[in-house]
Amino acid sequence: MASAICALAGGGEAAPLPKGEGLKVVRQECTRCHPLRNIVNSDGFTAPQWRDFIVRMTDLENRPENLDVVVAYLAKHFPPYAPDD
Numbered sequence: 001m002a003s004a005i006c007a008l009a010g011g012g013e014a015a016p017l018p019k020g021e022g023l024k025v026v027r028q029e030c031t032r033c034h035p036l037r038n039i040v041n042s043d044g045f046t047a048p049q050w051r052d053f054i055v056r057m058t059d060l061e062n063r064p065e066n067l068d069v070v071v072a073y074l075a076k077h078f079p080p081y082a083p084d085d
Helices: 002-008 023-030 047-057 064-077
Strands: none
Touching: 023 064, 047 064
8 A cells, every 4th residue: 555655656756956965865865755845945944843743754763774874964955945935
């Protein structure tokens, strides 16, 4: 069932993500069930918020080396949205 949901979610559609350490792991892990545009379109999170969010969505807590890489990349490139004043 999960694979059917993942297939319906769009899989690994390309999205412009910033280059940087961890990008390959983010693409590998995050496109298992959703397109990368979900990340690009997010409001962003702090590192602890990204960690909590990722742990709720995935089993990356079983691969802590990948969890740490993904959290570091996302926190750096997709911090909380702050509108320009």
